[in-house]
Amino acid sequence: MSSLLHVIEVIGVFVFASSGLVEARRKKMDLVGVFTVAFITAFGGGTVRDILLDRRPLFWIENYEYPTLIFLFCLLVSPFFRQLRQVVTEKVIVYADALGLGLFSVGGASLAFEMKMPLFVCVMMGVITGIFGGVLRDMICNEIPMVFRRGQLYATCAFLGCWTYLAMALLQFTELPAVLAGIAMTVVLRLLAVRFDWKLPG
Template sequence: MTVAPQDLIYWVGMAAVAVTAVTAVLETEDKGMDLVGAIIVGLAAGLGGGTLRDLLLTRQVFWLGDPAYLVCGLVAVAATFVVARRVRLPAGVFVIPDAIGLALFTVVGARVALALDVPWLAASLLGVVTGVFGGVLRDVLVNEVPLVMRPGTLYATASWCGALAFIAIETLGGGEAVAMAAGGLVVFGMRLAAIRYRLRLPTFHSRGPSD
């Protein structure tokens, strides 16, 4: 059975909302938040990146046009909140779903931009915005330094490389499903490699008189 491109984007986007909302709740475990707090953080994370993308593209915000995304985020937050209260979770459990959410949102964001005839470079950056901004909102709301700003994460870098890989493969005729899978794997692989091997970009250091 062949999946229509629009259906593929829809369900990948829905999965991204759910996974990112789950990640946000897992990261608030030590913050002592109640259900309402978890819902605010989870929805900000799950819907924030796509919202900013749509505002920049001057199109209807995706979850206002289809409330199923909002319902999906609410269900994911509530289910995670209930389960996490009953099951002891290992430290750093949010890392894997966070990398998955970043990968899914990156390719969806880039694809939405391309569908509106945005030039490829701008489309790749909109993929990064979609993938990263929800996590920034999540971290700000729980009073943490945004993950994208922390050294040794390759967060935005992984997102941008994945967006570029997706655009390149689709432009070369690789097919949308293949391009999305490849772009997502680039994001996921780079993110986990950065964590495992402590990969990092050079940091800015101005030479002083004693250097």
């Protein structure tokens, strides 16, 4: 079960990195820009969380194979960018991104909960972990961050997913079902929001 979570995490990292890669290519950046933006999209949220909570080493320094993999990934994928965009359709990206959002957010909330942070802070750390990679990506690419613009629910799904996890953790469920319920809540809400075009009021 733990190795399942690990697989999801790797998927999450690559999905987020890919979204950075796509955005960087759209802005006509070169390979350095592509790698940096991919890296920051994948690890930015967790890094901001770790800095705010003062956790060291940062998780991409502890698992330093990740940045290396992302670097190779950018090197390998860049020449085949056009072909790739035809295989990896918009729909695949939405699914994978929802999964990444769920895992990163609930993972961040669980980590803050272990550190005995106040509940609202746990939720904030979860949401920050889930969305700040994308926020930094958009700030570097000189855009108003996508998650703050009026679109289909995104951060709100992570917010409710984190509360789901916390509620179950407080009700003395063990870690695994609580985490899975939080992730499921985030992912399902996000996919429903895309499917039925749910938006927050402006």
